[in-house]
Amino acid sequence: MNILKIIATSLIILSGQGIYAQKTMKDVWKEMPDSILPIMNSSIRSDIVDNDNVDENKEGIKNLLGGELKLVSLNDKFIDVRLSEKSGVQLLLLKKDTGTDLICMNRYYGNPAAESDVDFYTIDWTPVDTEKNVVISARDDFYSQVIDSLKKETGKKEPAVLDPIMIVVSLSDKENGELTFNTYVPLKISTDVDLPDFKMQRCLKWDGRYFK
Template structure:
């Protein structure tokens, strides 16, 4: 009985300490339809090997993971779209969930107009029906990502001219 309790405590502790790479590996293909599961694993392997993390996507173009940290990652999906994932701790657990995945998809039409869509998931990729209660600092971090994506696209367009 003591062993069972220890095993349960160990599994719940490890679930609370999830890292972005683990969450990303478990991401359903339906949320990123033009990258395969192997593409996602390759991204992580390439970055771990200090290589450029670029893969050919299912649309015939290239996608590149530009950063991976314990609590975030960024992928340039195409010339006009970018995906950012944030793994944020919740101030108050919700149904035993202590972390939330924030998915920020940014689509840029040209160097002026861009639009971001923000969705929230559990670390097991269950969609959340409502935005979880986040700190003001976490809200600012999300907003910075959406604005940064559009401004970075402006810089890339200007530098190509």
């Protein structure tokens, strides 16, 4: 009898995990608390994904400030939405090695994107810091490499062009998930340093615990 109880309990647990794992990006997007992206409410979020033909460009759907929203990409693991002319958000579902799911959010600003904020949440939208801190550390390390490369390019210890260099993040559902850092130079403020084509990139891959 005890063996039968154990088997029955195991089946119930496995069944629950299967249901849990079936949650898609569309579900996660709809369940997002309004406080995370105040520019939208639940009704607007539903409108964006319920008719999810990206080619239709989602004309007519407005954010709460009256700006136009555009669905750029959507599948079971990933969504990219333009929230306004100068801002957008990407969400990526990541599978942890514990079997649970994690949400990675990238909010980007500017047109083209010039700044990014990355956050992580559990599947029920509880913020988590550990994975975020790893990304922050990786971004700081990448920025240091950018500075060193600029110094070599310019031959100067402190070239004037350093300050406007920004690190832009992009997410991808390729393989298990990727997070890419790219450099962005919004303005050419130095007359003696010409770096119009200066670009650096680093791609981090999700390993079940962190982006590395």
